[in-house]
Amino acid sequence: MLSYLYRVCALIILFGLAGPSASGQQATSQPAHAHDHPHAEVRPSRSLQFPDFPDGRALLVVDLHTHSVFSDGHVWPTVRVWESSRDQLDAMAVTEHLEYQPHRDDIPHPDRNRSFELAELAAANAGESAPLVIPGVEITRQLPPGHVNAVFVQDANPILTIERRADDNLANARLALEEAQRQGAFTFWNHPAWGHDAPAGIMQVPAEQQALVSEGLIQGIEVANGGEFSEEALQFALDNDLAILGTSDIHGLIDYDYDIIAGEHRTASLVIASERSLQGIRDGLEARQTVALFKNQFIGREDVMQTVLGAVLSLEVADYQRNSTVLRVNVRNDGPLPVVLQNVGPRNFANAASVVTIPAHGSLRISITDTPDPAAVYIQARVLNAYTAPRENPVIVLRP
Template sequence: MKRFITQSLMNNLHKKKDVYELTRLNNLFTRNEINIPGFDDYRVLKCDFHTHTVFSDGLVWPDGRIYEAWQDGLDAIAITDHIEHRINQDLLNGDLNQSYKIAKTAADDMELIVIPGVEITRDKPLGHFNALFIQDANLIEKEDPLDSLAEAKKQGAFIVWNHPGWPDNNVTLYPIHEQLITKGIINGIEVMNYKDFYPKAIHWCVSFKKTIMAGSDVHCTISGMYRNRFRPMTLVFAREKSEAGIHEALLARRTIALFDGYMAGEIQILSQFVKSCIKIKYMKNSCIAVTNVSDIPFHIFNEDDSYMLPERKTIMMRIPANHLWTLENCFVKEDSKLSISINELRLE
């Protein structure tokens, strides 16, 4: 690196200036473009619906969250600051909507969708909930958390039960959650959060017809946290790239949770998604060429054979006698992976 900088300086020394600018560093940010195909008429929106800023217990200013999200290749982000836990309250005079307002100004410039939200925070057995698509966060601050949830629903909020296994590593469906599910208060459940994966929560989503979600729950800076892998995110299959399009898709449960190369989703959505990512071509040498057109790797298991299908790569293998594949990194239930016939992946 030093010789390139030195050469850049040497090339400009003849200009006799007081300051020699390294113009090759003029780019402000670099975006990681994530290639994930949609299916039918749906487009994939990469979303993180769980983030925090200095307006609760985070370490980043709201517009910093926007710049991070844009660089990470996201299409949408939600600011979900705690309404009860605000460690900088004595220093920051803004109301509960202030972090969203700051983020929204930056997001509009970056053409990124920012969803207004708050996190309603209580100890177990109730736990934490994100209220998304709210109108006024100030009205949601109540002494009784059930009143907070009721106000959020009154505002048309989409309610997500956050990290059901935190902080005790017990993923438990308490009676209060059964009541909230029965009453239609809970719309979605995080099956992946920060660095945790809760397979049991997939079963709840499928059984109770709740939307499968994943979020980073990021508090500090996110750069480098996931070792060049994607942050936990919710893949939303929307008809249009807009806040309304995302809201409609979440209510329709067209989502896949993505985290560290693992995916979780309803079988219909996940199977359609895999079909859009993996293509098979029969070769003349009794082999098949298997192409992954996405930026997500797949782990294929067939009988006693295991294959890694890297992102944006084609591998060649002998035609298997058993045409049924199991995608080891694609969960459709707590203890069940997606199975699919290679005939459904065939590229004519």
């Protein structure tokens, strides 16, 4: 099914290139990479960069969950930074398991800030292409609280409140969360439907966990972690006003876990930020201005989703079909993921069935029937690869 979608997408892009150009709408297109490799039609580049807003706010792509050899990952922290540079992430967090150190015989790791320091150094050496690096930890406990990432920590070491995993209990896990909160960290519940805690694949929320959320000791939740998605987590985020997040939780290599050439991308999150900075991201998380990016889908709350899709999509009037009131428009997508629209407006499309795909960093010509006044044209569409609640797609309106 997916490979079929990609082929459709590739065809659309090919026809788009062969057809009349989308004049004046190419501001952020990246044709330079279009023929760099044989499957380039699928996505113009592996970059996950999104356009900023005209009012100066930034739309930042972040991965808030990564591992290296300093916990149970398989690479040096430098490699995490290189991968993030290649994906053109705006920021990545370093979040080693605090309490789980399977490599400690080889890498003793007495200072739990060391992985972040190495990643920060690698970013400094990588120059302008480097992501911002966010200091974090993965508090790794039995449920409750389960695995909880704390990002924007000041010092990882005091968040480690036990010496042996056998000493794990809710009381000392709570001390870890309280220390993270004292440091001004942002905390979120990781992979809540993980098989270890949810054998049926359905997230369970013990009363003690609900209490930690209600007290503000847990502020966000991963609705998507790597290749896994949880509808219950999305509903829980909506019910409890938590930040909706997607992360890679990468342990191996991004390019082994995701078929980038075929158009896949790492699971990540968008943050609407007042500025392109660590503080901007921290504030955006606090304000719940997030959308998870998962398998070419957008997952977030309605108002944030509308803002993001509004920044990504635009409509421009082209011309009329000969001797008709069939108006041709270009719908442009300035984002790195294709957007799938289903027409739900009062007019039909004359050159497509009701479902169309607007390619990443590209545009699609759509002919709209019975539109004598070009100033009144609009497209009303359900976005089939966006979710604002379990199994619920947003409806957008695009105007010139």
